[in-house]
Amino acid sequence: MSESYLVHVAVEAPQHSALSGPLTYRATHPWPAGSVVQVPLGRRVVCGIVWGAAPEAAAEEGAGLALRDVHSGLAGLPPLSDAWRALVQFAAGYYQRGLGEVALAALPPELRKLDDKQLALRLRRAQSMSLVPQGGEPELPPLTPEQQAALDGVDHGGVSLLHGSTGSGKTEVYLRLVARTLAAGRQALVLVPEINLTPQLEERFSARFPGRRIVSLHSGLTPAQRLKHWLAAHLGWADIVLGTRMAVLTPLPRLGLVVVDEEHDPSYKSQEGARYSARDLAVYRGKLEQAAVVLGSATPSLESWYHAQRGRYRRLAMPTRIGGAALPTVRLIDMNHVPREVARTSALSPALLAALGSRLERGEQALVLLNRRGYAPVLHCPDCGWKSGCAHCSAWRVFHRIDRTLRCHHCGACERVPRACPDCGNLDIQPLGRGTERLEEQLAAALPGARIARIDADTTRHKGSLEAQLSSVHAGEVDVLVGTQMLAKGHDFRRVTLVAALNPDAALFSSDFRAGERLFALLMQAAGRAGREAAHSAGSEMLVQTWHPAHPLYQALRAHDYAAFAARTLEEREMAGLPPYAHLALVRAEARTQEAAQAWLLAASEQAERLPEKGGVTLYPPVPSAIARVADVERAQMLVECESRPALQRFLAQWVPGLHALRAEHKGVLRWAVDVDPLAI
Known part of the structure; x- marks a missing residue:
């Protein structure tokens, strides 16, 4: 009889299943933690990540259990590191999401489809990626005294807030920090808030670092490109990774520097799925992997400014523009x-x-x-007052004159502009606003x-x-x-x-x-x-x-x-008790009716009142969301507030697992989610 092992595997289970941690499977091979495997889940075979192996005693105890078997795995892919798994574990716990959901979302979708033979081909392609062409030694611009002071002041084991005015040369400081990181044999991760900023950044980094591998990671890549770039980063072949918020969860075995440019930008906070903040995860990752973290902005977020004022971050000032x-x-x-x-x-x-x-x-x-x-936020009829509202959302359809359409920017509904007012027949309907x-x-x-x-x-x-x-x-x-x-x-x-x-x-x-x-x-x-x-x-x-x-x-x-x-x-x-002096979470519910959404939130609030210790947590009454209906789905929300971040986290850890059971009593609820540290209320 072949030897068997028990392994714990993180899989992407549906949120309503309440499966937040790894599942246990039987394996004939002692897969190391961090291995990417294929396992059965319900009637499907899904991708998972081995989160740990059970000890021998536990394996013997589980011999009689009806556990399912690991189907296969990518033996040719080095396991994801302990530090990477610790980062994912933290993100899943802090943002109240399933471990597998966060872990699998960080992998390129193409990786989930591969077997070992296909992986070997992709690895050869990733390894053969062109280096930035060798050229003459680039001539470095002289540093201003402020730039030099900022470069010298970066906290190698901590977080630095680079507060530099627009045009003060923050990018040159990033380039010098990256050069220093590469000279030490480590990798650099540089984050920007939006895809449209990556081309000019790639151009500058390619010009500065001839002979180095530079890859980008963002949603604008094709699936094949994303896989190739991710493999180059994970295997340590890429020296520099440039990307948007998704890149913060890229495995990097030699990480030495994380730069978050325009750190104040709300685009760093995901508004779907796990709703994580890439900036905050970058700070935590730097602590985990003893990497320097630099947050740069001319207008820092008030949270980062607050931390710098209190000494948690080192503040580096560059108020003067280059060249005077x-x-x-x-x-x-x-x-x-x-x-x-x-x-x-x-x-x-x-x-x-x-x-x-x-x-x-x-x-x-x-x-x-x-x-x-668009051309105008809304069309209206001056005779009867009709406005071009969306039939599916609590919003106006925007008038786009170029193609003569009315478009909802929330649900995507689009139709031709009517020849006359739909209510009174007036031919003189007019744009309102600009x-x-x-x-x-x-x-x-x-x-x-x-x-x-x-x-x-x-x-x-x-x-x-x-x-x-x-x-x-x-x-x-x-x-x-x-x-x-x-x-x-x-x-x-x-x-x-x-x-x-x-x-x-x-x-x-x-x-x-x-x-x-x-x-x-x-x-x-x-x-x-x-x-x-x-x-x-x-x-x-x-x-x-x-x-x-x-x-x-x-x-x-x-x-x-x-x-x-x-x-x-x-x-x-501070007077109003708002962040950063308090900490918030927003519970959102979506249903076919506003009444059903708010009823679910009320039931969740009542459940919270029965918890043994709320720890100074305040739950406010449910209210409709700012845009209450999108695509025929009603949305409501409930604010949760606490002065202490650890107390809020303890409360959420107690409360959220029990919310899954409420779906059985409230059939009208389609989806619900918890948004920790929400950017908009």
Whole structure:
């Protein structure tokens, strides 16, 4: 009789199954922890990761149990490391998700389909990946005293917050840190918030590190590319990994440095599945693997700033722009002084049009930001009041004039614009409000002869389209660039001397307590696109059209004073008992009716009251979500608050496992989830 072993395997089980930990299987081979195997789960054979082997005594005790067998495994793939499994274990526990869900989501989907023979072929392809071509020794730019101080100040075993103004040369500090890491024989992981920032980063790293393997990991790769790059990272062949938030869970056997660029960006927080924060996991990973962690931003998140103020992170300041370039002058255009008829018919104030005209005369570029795509947020009928609401969501369908469609940006529903009002038959239905399409049209009419380009999610759908449009901007083929917030992040527009922000006021009075922080970061980052070339910086400007010019946020923006904004906002947060002075979780429920969703949340709240110890945890009453219906599904939420993070974690660990049983009593609930450290409420 062949010898058998018991192994614990993490598999991706459905959330409603309440299987959060690894399952036990029988194996004829002593698979080491971290091995990727194929195991039966229900009627399917699924991919799993061996999480540990049972001791011999336990194997003997399990001899009579009806355990299922491991089918096969990837013997040719080195096991995933103890440190990687510890990171996944932490993420699953902290964010209240199944261990297998987090672990398997970190693997390339293609890996799950391979046998050993197919894996061997993929390994050969990954090993043969081209190195960055050898060239002459790149000439390094001289470091400013601030850059040198930041480089010297990075905490090799801890977390450093690199607070550098836009254009201060943070990327050069990252490059020097990576060089130092590679010289020590270790790997570097560099994270950026969005895919559209990876091409220019790859270009800079490839130019700086000839003879090194550089791979990228993000959702824009094909499945085959993602597998090849992941294998190169896991096997230690790749020296540098560049990626978005998903890359934080990449196995790296020699990790020595993690850089999180634009660490404040909300894109680092996943809004689906495990809803993890890549920035926070990067901090934890650095501690696990004794790697230096650098969080960089001109506008740090208030949580990171708070930690730096209290000594948990080392703060490194770089307030001066490279080459002595001046920060742009911020000018507020008071829309209360613009004639009502002008403000009603155009998004562009006379002062803004005059500023754009003067830039055109000098041959300089301008960037105009409006954080709303489409032609208009809604169509309406002036006779009966009809508006283009979505039949499936609590939202408006946006009017896109180019293809004459009404599109819901939440559920994707799309239909042709009606010829007349569906309610009263009026032929004169009109756009209400403005989007980037309409702004582009108004700019073309107001600035005849100007070369105007629009970059937003609609114009960059096709592969390579964003790179092509950015190249034309850099080549000087565009005079005025129109776009959404995607243009405010990290792009190095050397010829832009004027940035204008239209209609930013809505965030000042939002019910979301983080809205002001996000607006300030967006405007500061946008301002940083202007005057990056020292020769053009003296006259660079940012214009903000606002109805509330006296607001403290705009006054801090005028002074480029992030510290003043942070101090005031943290004081407000402390008075209100909000993060970082308290810790939150949001329980979300989705059902066919709002009543069913809220009933499930009420039952969950009642269950929490029966727990032996709530540890200072407060549960607020259930309420509809900000957008209560999406794709015919009603959504509700319940806020959980506690002053102590460990106490909140202990409470969630007690409470969440019992919530699975509530599904049997509340048949109308389709899905539920816990969002720890939510970004929006």
